[in-house]
Amino acid sequence: MTDSRQPSALMVIDRPEVRAVVSRALDGAGYAVTAGAGMYDGLRLAQRMAPDVVVADLALSVGDSRAFIRALRAISNTARVPVIAIAGTDPLGAEVSAKGLLVDALLDADVSEEVLQQAVKRARSRRNLADVTPDMRWDTPAGGLSVVAADGTKWSVHHVSGQDGRTKETLMFVSRAGYLRVADFPENWRSLPTEQLLALGALRPR
Known part of the structure; x- marks a missing residue:
């Protein structure tokens, strides 16, 4: 039977301008969006809601964004959740830092809503493929x-x-x-x- 529930998304992003774009993109793609305030709140929400996708800022001011992503991968009910990482002010440094984090996509901070929506769609398709x-x-x-x-x-x-x-x-x-x-x-x-x-x-x- 087809799952007709509304998909959920958790975004853990500090920068207001990036958060606004991500929120609009996810909302426009039909997701129920929940915002986490930093690493610790994000982990609490992730464990509670087991979202369909997580969009995480690599420039978190509260907590370590890389530790946040690693923690998601270590928690049983979020280990296979697609994670989209948003680069900080240094895209090259973010790319190096993101290696080994098992993120599904790394996007620039000035990403458009359309590009983000496509990245989320591809990430979920790949994860669904692995799950089935x-x-x-x-x-x-x-x-x-x-x-x-x-x-x-x-x-x-x-x-x-x-x-x-x-x-x-x-x-x-x-x-x-x-x-x-x-x-x-x-x-x-x-x-x-x-x-x-x-x-x-x-x-x-x-």
């Missing part, structure tokens, strides 16, 4: 490739591989409606018609 296929590990998008079904549905194409280290790839088609897992796709899959590609798997609801 626990035996698989999401790797990288397949070169930005997408296919369009006869009904106009656009499917983005992703590669995943087994967690046991096997090199064989599995192709995943992901859309708002669900996903297709193609366990044994042919080597010439790029040249196949959309209908034939879609026929290789069974639609599974999100």
Whole structure:
């Protein structure tokens, strides 16, 4: 059964101008937005609400933003929640600092609402993909490739591989409606018609 509840978002951002953009973007994307005042309040809220996505400031004035993200990953009910990090005044330094934090995306402080919405959408799609296929590990998008079904549905194409280290790839088609897992796709899959590609798997609801 489809989950019809409104998705929730937690933002932990100090800078008012950044917070305003993030709040509008998340609200515009249909999220119920909750704001945390610094690291400790953010952790308290995250544990209580288990949000669908977290947007965190890498320039928090209350607490350590990197420690906040690491703590999220250590808590069972937030370990797999997508985290979008917003860089501070030094984007290069933020990129270096963000390495190893397991954030789903690192965005500049002057990010637009549209770019943030797309980052959140991609992050949630990847996490959903990992959740519904626990035996698989999401790797990288397949070169930005997408296919369009006869009904106009656009499917983005992703590669995943087994967690046991096997090199064989599995192709995943992901859309708002669900996903297709193609366990044994042919080597010439790029040249196949959309209908034939879609026929290789069974639609599974999100």
